[in-house]
Amino acid sequence: MMLRLLTAILALVLGQAALPALAQNGPLRIVIDEGVIEPLPFAVPEFVAENAAAAEYAQNITRVIAADLEGTGLFREIPREAFLSTVTSFASPVQYADWKAINAQALITGAVSVDGSGRLSVKFRLYDVYSQAPLGDGLQFGGATGSWRRVAHKVADQVYSRITGEGGYFDSRVVFVAERGPKNERAKQLAIMDYDGANMQALTDANSIVIAPRFSPTGDRVLYTSYESGFPRIYLLDVASGQRRMLDDQPGTMTFAPRFAPDGRRVLFSLAQGGNTDLYELDLQSGRRSRLTDAPSIETAPSFSPDGSQIVFESDRSGTQQLYVMPANGGEPRRISFGQGRYGTPVWSPRGDYIAFTKQNQGRFHIGVMRTDGSEERLLTASFLDEGPTWAPNGRVIMFTRETAGAAGAPGLYTVDITGRNLRKVPYQGQGSDPSWSPLQP
Incomplete structure (x- = not known):
């Protein structure tokens, strides 16, 4: 409901005929049928650190992604204390029922690794909890460890764009x-x-x-x-x-x-x-x-x-x-x-x-x-x-x-x-x- 609602409002306030909405029980479709704005609840468990050198980066990248999205006023982060599931591996199957139970409409999971040359690698996936399916393909970004904030902004831009149908603006x-x-x-x-x-x-x-x-x-x-x-x-x-x-x-x-x-x-x-x-x-x-x-x-x-x-x-x-x-x-x-x-x-x-x-x-x-x-x-x-x-x-x-x-x-x-x-x-x-x-x- 919230995903359709958000998209409907975005279309109305931007003066567009329609924007792609997330279907709860099917593929993407155009839905404009609501009139009250409400931030979309999302969950972003701390990204998995795939080696010891990535631990601090994983934590920081997760926080920047959450701050980017919540700062738009269009999203509301569900606090970590409410989680019923944990994500310990990027390859683990998603427990959709656990995320639906806490009213998460979107779920972002990811993993971070740092190689011996100091190269950072970040991969992520975005899920539509109610459709129980990924929203788009997983992506991977890389860069020097000093550019970790830029990588976080790039992930947030992708999430923002896939949910709203608009271009992002965080990596600016x-x-x-x-x-x-x-x-x-x-x-x-x-x-x-x-x-x-x-x-x-x-x-x-x-x-x-x-x-x-x-x-x-x-x-x-x-x-x-x-x-x-x-x-x-x-x-x-x-x-x-x-x-x-x-x-x-x-x-x-x-x-x-x-x-x-x-x-x-x-x-x-x-x-x-x-x-x-x-x-x-x-x-x-x-x-x-x-x-x-x-x-x-x-x-x-x-x-x-x-x-x-x-x-x-x-x-x-x-x-x-x-x-x-x-x-x-x-x-x-x-x-x-x-x-x-x-x-x-x-x-x-x-x-x-x-x-x-x-x-x-x-x-x-x-x-x-x-x-x-x-x-x-x-x-x-x-x-x-x-x-x-x-x-x-x-x-x-x-x-x-x-x-x-x-x-x-x-x-x-x-x-x-x-x-x-x-x-x-x-x-x-x-x-x-x-x-x-x-x-x-x-």
């Missing part, structure tokens, strides 16, 4: 502005971490102000704006090597709000010159710059549609800050935001179905989504200051900056489902702002 990273110090004198530097706040590392020093980092479509490069020259300039950073270079260094101009094109070869950005701010495109290989807008208003925060055919951006050409869409090569923009308040920082969903944005209205800030024509506007959050949305690779979850009020107020990173459910703080140490979510790692 986030680049953001790490901040420290008092509110009126914060040190800022670029940092990168796993989507869940683990493995954080600095990408730049804190000697100058940095803002608005943006991942490339392949996740190996980052665009950002730095004030180290005294004026805002765009830089391109190679994540692996740390090498960077300034882009479009034209005297008498300021450049900011960069974003990659879907092909990764071009960059959209705002350029301010002579008191006017317009949108430009830069070819990274040739260095050729093209002007896309020419208006006395301020045009900024551009974002491509996933197919590269359109651009959404913010502009005050109507007298207030609103959202507009235009062809990717320029042309007449059309306004898509018409609600009360001001709109900014639009970002096109990787699925192409929604645009996320920041909205300010009556002294409150919101993260919201709307269809690409401006219809079906939905506000997901409300607080003293919420801003700067970025999409998970599967287009279901949004990460953003939330800053608390007062002299001691500090920025942090939060996530929320596109339904407005499951608001969570990203569990990392320190302060942070301006997140950008990477695609899934290769």
